[in-house]
Amino acid sequence: MKPLTVHAVGCCLPGLDGWAAAKPVLAGQASYVHDEIGTAASELLPPNERRRSTASVRLAFRAAEDAVKNAALKPADWATVFASSDADTAIINRIVTALAEPQRVVSPTDFHNCVHNAAAGYWSIGVGCRLPSTTLSAWDESFAAGLLEAATLVHADGLPVLLVVYDMVPPEPLLSARPITRPGAVALALSDGAMAMPALARIELTLGVRGDETPCKDQALDALRQTNPAARALPLLALLAGEAAGTVRLPAIGELLEVRRVA
Amino acid sequence: MTPLPITHYTLTSALGRGKAAHADALREGRGGLRNAAFENCTLACWTGAVDGLETPLTGEMKDWDCRNNRLAELGLRQDGFLEAVTALRARAGATRIGVFIGTSTAGVQQTERAYRERDRAANQLPEWFDYRTSQNTYSVAGYVRQRLQLQSVAIAVSTACSSSAKVFACAARALATGLCDAAVVGGVDSLCLTTLHGFNALQLVSPEPCRPADVARRGISIGEAAGFAILEKQGKGLLLRGYGESADAHHMSAPEPEGRGANEAMRAALARADLDTSAVDYVHLHGTATPANDLAEDKAVCAVFGKSTPCSSTKGYFGHALGAAGIVGATVAMLVIEHGFLPHSLNTQSVDPAIKGAVLLKRREDASVRNVITNSFGFGGNNCSLIIGSAT
Numbered sequence: 001m002k003p004l005t006v007h008a009v010g011c012c013l014p015g016l017d018g019w020a021a022a023k024p025v026l027a028g029q030a031s032y033v034h035d036e037i038g039t040a041a042s043e044l045l046p047p048n049e050r051r052r053s054t055a056s057v058r059l060a061f062r063a064a065e066d067a068v069k070n071a072a073l074k075p076a077d078w079a080t081v082f083a084s085s086d087a088d089t090a091i092i093n094r095i096v097t098a099l100a101e102p103q104r105v106v107s108p109t110d111f112h113n114c115v116h117n118a119a120a121g122y123w124s125i126g127v128g129c130r131l132p133s134t135t136l137s138a139w140d141e142s143f144a145a146g147l148l149e150a151a152t153l154v155h156a157d158g159l160p161v162l163l164v165v166y167d168m169v170p171p172e173p174l175l176s177a178r179p180i181t182r183p184g185a186v187a188l189a190l191s192d193g194a195m196a197m198p199a200l201a202r203i204e205l206t207l208g209v210r211g212d213e214t215p216c217k218d219q220a221l222d223a224l225r226q227t228n229p230a231a232r233a234l235p236l237l238a239l240l241a242g243e244a245a246g247t248v249r250l251p252a253i254g255e256l257l258e259v260r261r262v263a
Numbered sequence: 264m265t266p267l268p269i270t271h272y273t274l275t276s277a278l279g280r281g282k283a284a285h286a287d288a289l290r291e292g293r294g295g296l297r298n299a300a301f302e303n304c305t306l307a308c309w310t311g312a313v314d315g316l317e318t319p320l321t322g323e324m325k326d327w328d329c330r331n332n333r334l335a336e337l338g339l340r341q342d343g344f345l346e347a348v349t350a351l352r353a354r355a356g357a358t359r360i361g362v363f364i365g366t367s368t369a370g371v372q373q374t375e376r377a378y379r380e381r382d383r384a385a386n387q388l389p390e391w392f393d394y395r396t397s398q399n400t401y402s403v404a405g406y407v408r409q410r411l412q413l414q415s416v417a418i419a420v421s422t423a424c425s426s427s428a429k430v431f432a433c434a435a436r437a438l439a440t441g442l443c444d445a446a447v448v449g450g451v452d453s454l455c456l457t458t459l460h461g462f463n464a465l466q467l468v469s470p471e472p473c474r475p476a477d478v479a480r481r482g483i484s485i486g487e488a489a490g491f492a493i494l495e496k497q498g499k500g501l502l503l504r505g506y507g508e509s510a511d512a513h514h515m516s517a518p519e520p521e522g523r524g525a526n527e528a529m530r531a532a533l534a535r536a537d538l539d540t541s542a543v544d545y546v547h548l549h550g551t552a553t554p555a556n557d558l559a560e561d562k563a564v565c566a567v568f569g570k571s572t573p574c575s576s577t578k579g580y581f582g583h584a585l586g587a588a589g590i591v592g593a594t595v596a597m598l599v600i601e602h603g604f605l606p607h608s609l610n611t612q613s614v615d616p617a618i619k620g621a622v623l624l625k626r627r628e629d630a631s632v633r634n635v636i637t638n639s640f641g642f643g644g645n646n647c648s649l650i651i652g653s654a655t
Contacts, residue, residue, distance in 0.1 A: 100378040111461030112516035116421030121643025124510035132508035136418040137400035152436035177394035
């Protein structure tokens with residue numbers, strides 16, 4: 001596949017809240033300090049939607065809005081790929097809990113918010129974007145899968161793509177069954193490089209390489225990497241935080257996705 | 264786009280197992296909806312349930328047992344699909360065949376069961392509950408990938424009711440960019456209390472069999488289905504000629520009333536197929552039978568095609584298969600071309616005077632259908648139209 005241009009990164013992970021704060025940590029210029037993620041309100045959601053939106057939607061928006069701000073891009077002109085292993089497990093928990101009671105009272109708002117593409121729907125409404133939008137799941141490998149779908153949208157359909165990958169911490173009893181122990185969201189603004197817009201890096205993707213997945217050099221960051229499907233992107237974010245070319249291998253459904261930074 | 268041959272396909276739904284059962288039922292105007300809810304659900308509704316899903320999965324795939332994966336397995340066993348994939352593996356190589364499966368609720372029915380059986384004091388789910396192979400949205404794509412012994416990209420697309428139309432677009436992009444050389448696409452969605460009670464909470468479930476486009480339509484009937492297709496770069500078969508995707512950017516659970524997003528999806532599909540509207544002989548409607556959907560879609564269809572292109576919804580036969588509605592639509596499009604007839608809008612007695620399109624109230628024989636467009640629209644305002652064309 002042809003190379004992709006990365007225009008911006010957005011992130012919202014514990015201790016890496018926003019790309020501006022995360023970049024020196026990931027580049028090895030500052031040490032990683034664990035911290036809870038902030039609760040800043042979305043700037044792009046209209047009040048009605050902000051009121052109806054949910055924890056997972058707000059989490060996805062944190063990273064997406066960070067990327068939008070960092071590239072000063074006009075989000076209505078960007079197709080989207082949202083990737084999440086499990087979307088809103090808090091709502092699923094509420095719905096299936098209600099269904100286990102004799103009255104089975106499901107909230108209509110909960111039901112429309114439980115669709116896997118809720119974040120994408122709120123995004124399209126919030127920024128007025130009517131371009132194609134894919135929402136997908138690929139378990140712990142959702143980041144790599146989302147990156148591949150974004151790459152094919154860029155190159156097959158000629159669209160710049162905002163990729164947003166996110167997963168929240170499920171409430172119990174789901175947490176024990178699906179231990180995503182830290183919240184995480186990561187966004188990348190990607191294009192074929194033809195747009196007049198500053199580029200952060202150029203990357204090439206190869207699926208099915210041999211070897212081992214790339215860990216984070218810092219032990220605490222590597223621990224964070226394994227807590228959330230979105231955090232599986234951290235080795236790539238570290239590569240993008242620096243200046244040098246390099247290669248990382250990310251888990252991708254029993255295979256490895258190699259991401260080579262070429263510029 | 265370069266048209267892509269669909270070299271094999273199959274469908275299992277309330278109408279039966281395999282293509283022949285569906286062609287017969289659609290031709291005879293025989294629907295699969297029954298006046299029975301699901302499990303012990305007491306809602307007044309009709310459902311399109313698939314029979315024969317009572318037996319747990321066994322053998323190598325037993326850890327993936329849930330209603331959704333049982334339905335996937337049943338679907339994969341029809342029309343020689345497993346054998347077709349074996350031949351494809353030999354031809355293209357397991358590492359070059361992607362898997363793209365649409366679903367909205369995957370195995371949530373297993374989670375519903377687990378919550379009923381949970382230890383409430385300790386807030387613990389039962390030992391047998393396996394989140395990854397049932398509740399997780401990817402579970403059905405993981406099931407298909409492992410069952411078919413494929414080793415390339417695999418994703419579950421989950422954009423509500425457009426999910427398994429979108430898979431054709433994702434697969435076409437993957438083939439165009441060389442990410443893979445062939446793709447197994449499909450959609451699997453199964454009945455569960457979550458969707459029955461959820462749509463009921465939104466007051467969108469009809470107490471009678473759904474009546475698409477009817478003046479007295481009262482909402483949806485929920486169905487379930489599993490369908491699969493093989494897309495290749497070369498080969499014999501009907502053609503995926505175009506796909507078009509859009510977002511309404513309007514409301515989470517109601518369509519934009521003028522059908523703007525639907526209009527854009529259909530126009531994008533036509534542009535990608537490089538076809539004029541006159542080349543499309545039949546519009547397979549999303550046609551859920553909710554008051555809002557059918558009106559908005561009709562406005563879009565009339566704006567794009569005018570008022571004379573024959574159209575119908577098949578939700579009266581299948582019910583709304585939600586995440587599998589896209590593959591149901593694609594399959595109907597293929598059957599229409601192969602069998603030379605246009606199905607009528609089952610259960611529709613009197614077309615809503617506000618609906619101006621040429622809704623078919625009787626089956627029409629037409630052996631010269633060249634291209635069919637099929638629509639799928641989902642919550643979140645996610646739209647996808649596909650154009651299926653006859654083999655050249």
